[in-house]
Amino acid sequence: xxxxxxxxxxxxxxxDIPGTRIFTATRARAGYHLNQFAMSLMTPENRDRxxxxxxxxxxxxxxxxxxxxxxxxxDYNLLLDLGGNIYFLSKIFSTDxxxxxxxxxxxxxVSVAQYQRMMSSGGRSPEGCxxxxxxx
Amino acid sequence: MAAISAGVASSHVxxxxxxxxxxxxxxxxxxxxxxxxEWTRTWQxxxxxxxxxxxxxxxxxAFDMRIIPTFAIGCAExxxxxxxxxxxxxxxxxxxxxxLAWHMAQSLILDDFDMTIVNEMDVxxxxxxxxxxxxxxxxxxxxxxxxxxxxxxxxxxxxGNRCWALGExxxxxxxxxxxxxxxQIWGTGGMSHQLQGPRAGLINREWDNMFLDGLIGDSDxxxxxxxxxxxxxxxxxxxxMVMWLIMRGALGRSTRCLHRHYxxxxxxxxxxHIVLEPQP
Numbered sequence: 001x002x003x004x005x006x007x008x009x010x011x012x013x014x015x016d017i018p019g020t021r022i023f024t025a026t027r028a029r030a031g032y033h034l035n036q037f038a039m040s041l042m043t044p045e046n047r048d049r050x051x052x053x054x055x056x057x058x059x060x061x062x063x064x065x066x067x068x069x070x071x072x073x074x075d076y077n078l079l080l081d082l083g084g085n086i087y088f089l090s091k092i093f094s095t096d097x098x099x100x101x102x103x104x105x106x107x108x109x110v111s112v113a114q115y116q117r118m119m120s121s122g123g124r125s126p127e128g129c130x131x132x133x134x135x136x
Numbered sequence: 137m138a139a140i141s142a143g144v145a146s147s148h149v150x151x152x153x154x155x156x157x158x159x160x161x162x163x164x165x166x167x168x169x170x171x172x173x174e175w176t177r178t179w180q181x182x183x184x185x186x187x188x189x190x191x192x193x194x195x196x197x198a199f200d201m202r203i204i205p206t207f208a209i210g211c212a213e214x215x216x217x218x219x220x221x222x223x224x225x226x227x228x229x230x231x232x233x234x235x236l237a238w239h240m241a242q243s244l245i246l247d248d249f250d251m252t253i254v255n256e257m258d259v260x261x262x263x264x265x266x267x268x269x270x271x272x273x274x275x276x277x278x279x280x281x282x283x284x285x286x287x288x289x290x291x292x293x294x295x296g297n298r299c300w301a302l303g304e305x306x307x308x309x310x311x312x313x314x315x316x317x318x319x320q321i322w323g324t325g326g327m328s329h330q331l332q333g334p335r336a337g338l339i340n341r342e343w344d345n346m347f348l349d350g351l352i353g354d355s356d357x358x359x360x361x362x363x364x365x366x367x368x369x370x371x372x373x374x375x376x377m378v379m380w381l382i383m384r385g386a387l388g389r390s391t392r393c394l395h396r397h398y399x400x401x402x403x404x405x406x407x408x409h410i411v412l413e414p415q416p
Contacts, residue, residue: 013364014291019335020372024291032201039200042221077333086332087195087289094221099151104336104404115337119401123328123339130368 018129021080031083034071037061038088041095050095076107138236138310138317142183143383143391143412144176145351146269148192148324150261151403153225156268169407172397173269176411179394180270184278185320187233189240189306190263191284191382192324195220197260204290205252207302209244210259210283211237218258227264233280236313240282243309249302259283266324269409279320286379288325292363299378300359303385310386323383325376327398327408328369338371339406345398347377348410354390373405383412390415 014022021027028035037058040046050057058068070078071092079089093103105115108124118124130136152169155161161170197218199205215230244251267277284306287293294302303321310319327344330336350358359381366375384391395411 019333028290035201091221107333108336124337126340129335
């Protein structure tokens with residue numbers, strides 16, 4: 001039999017990537033209702049109800065106060081920290097009429113124009129943002 | 137007998153569907169991307185596959201957090217394009233091949249791959265964008281499609297090695313199907329991209345091309361790349377490339393490259409596309 005897998009070491013590696021939140025079991029559990037709320041915006045009826053009163057809509061979901069505040073503030077980096085997954089969160093910004101690039105530039109902390117210039121000149125280099133602990 | 141005649145890989149960025157549906161596929165931004173698929177559209181008209189086994193991932197459209205199948209096979213007669221938050225894509229419904237799909241499900245499970253059988257689901261851009269890229273604007277898709285959905289969203293996704301082995305098992309399943317069918321297998325997603333956090337926008341042209349090189353010929357070194365390397369080198373969503381290995385695994389020991397295309401950027405993503413033939 002193989003030795004038991006060192007899950008702590010495996011997960012620590014996933015946390016070692018700068019500026020990145022891998023959707024691990026811990027985040028999936030913390031973000032369950034947040035992600036299911038976002039998923040609910042896939043029907044036109046729910047989108048209408050959400051747009052007419054966002055706070056009231058959120059009251060139906062057993063999410064933390066911090067998660068609700070981050071949704072209302074559209075703070076996507078914080079939502080990732082609180083267990084949101086970007087494909088689920090995309091239902092929120094799609095409902096706002098925003099594209100992935102609108103939101104990825106906000107998460108990267110630059111304007112859409114700056115972000116698009118970076119992408120057109122080949123994207124962000126992996127140089128220096130592969131690993132925190134190895135500093136590469 | 138049914139046989140796999142070719143393997144195709146392609147990115148499946150939703151913006152490509154939008155560009156096509158809005159007739160912007162020839163503008164300055166999109167033309168360099170779509171140009172790289174012209175060769176394939178012409179080739180497909182000659183290749184005339186009966187069935188495509190289309191490996192893709194669902195982007196929280198058919199599956200949500202309630203149930204997360206690692207490998208799911210679509211056995212329905214028909215699959216509708218999903219409403220991903222802005223209405224359904226105006227593309228034809230996807231027609232399945234339930235006979236072959238159920239044959240594959242049985243063969244794969246007996247072969248130690250515990251597939252989730254799906255009898256009803258909508259298919260999102262992960263599946264419909266590659267169909268558009270390969271066939272263009274058509275009244276009906278000229279092929280039946282067996283969706284194979286892979287979890288690459290909630291960690292851990294299947295390992296590259298497991299994906300490759302699933303491809304090998306798919307090839308055995310197809311070879312055991314009695315009817316004469318010309319089958320292609322497509323792997324979709326990738327290449328480098330990261331859609332989240334301060335590191336969004338990561339692209340690694342060198343690594344992506346190393347990966348494309350590795351699909352050609354008789355090496356199987358790609359199957360041993362660990363998740364962490366995809367994540368560090370190609371961004372958090374670059375992990376989708378494990379799905380290409382299901383395609384590669386199904387092509388057998390060696391492959392020949394018929395066509396290859398790479399372009400940066402499309403939205404946040406590096407577009408990669410390759411057409412391979414199994415080499416006896």
